[in-house]
Amino acid sequence: MRILGIDPGLRITGYGAIDALGSKITVVEAGVIRVPPDLPLATRLHRLHIDLLAVLDDLKPDLMSVESLFSHPDRAATGVRMGHARGVILLAAAQRAVEIVEHAPAQVKKALTGDGSADKTRMQAAITSRCGLDVIPEPADVADALAIALCAAQRLDAMVIPGGTSASARR
DSSP states (O other), rough: OOEEEOOOOEEEEEEEEEEETTTTTEEEEEEEEETTTTHHHHHHHHHHHHHHHHHHHHOOSSEEEOOOOOOOOHHHHHHHHHHHHHHHHHHHHHTTTOEEEEOOOHHHHHHSSSSOOOHHHHHHHHHHHHOOOOSSSHHHHHHHHHHHHHHHHHHHHHHHTTEEEEEGGGO
């Protein structure tokens, strides 16, 4: 199964595609979509949408795993901007008929490091190790996107029932 992890952002959106076969994980591609912050909001959202559609068309994922919205009370405006980006991301997935799962940031961190409050450096190290990468993924948005994809793969692997059928395949 090809899983595309997305770390949503209005300025930088990280993406990471993995192929998951049981516990075997292969990184297909990872990178970022950069949107210039000086553009009007509607233009930025449009650019993110167009670029993400291109990623979806190129990678053809079976599943998209997206970080759920997290907003700190001291940074409410950041949460609103993230909400705009997430809306565009969810729309793009729906337009390409890609199933979506969402994971909270703490859930992703706990799945990869065992600690729901792991910092960026620890997450990058965990991704480098888990994926067998030669270099640490940069920027951190790339590592976060791969972590989000790995979290989905781990959860899907846990859903496998005897006989090799996953719970999602039974729907």
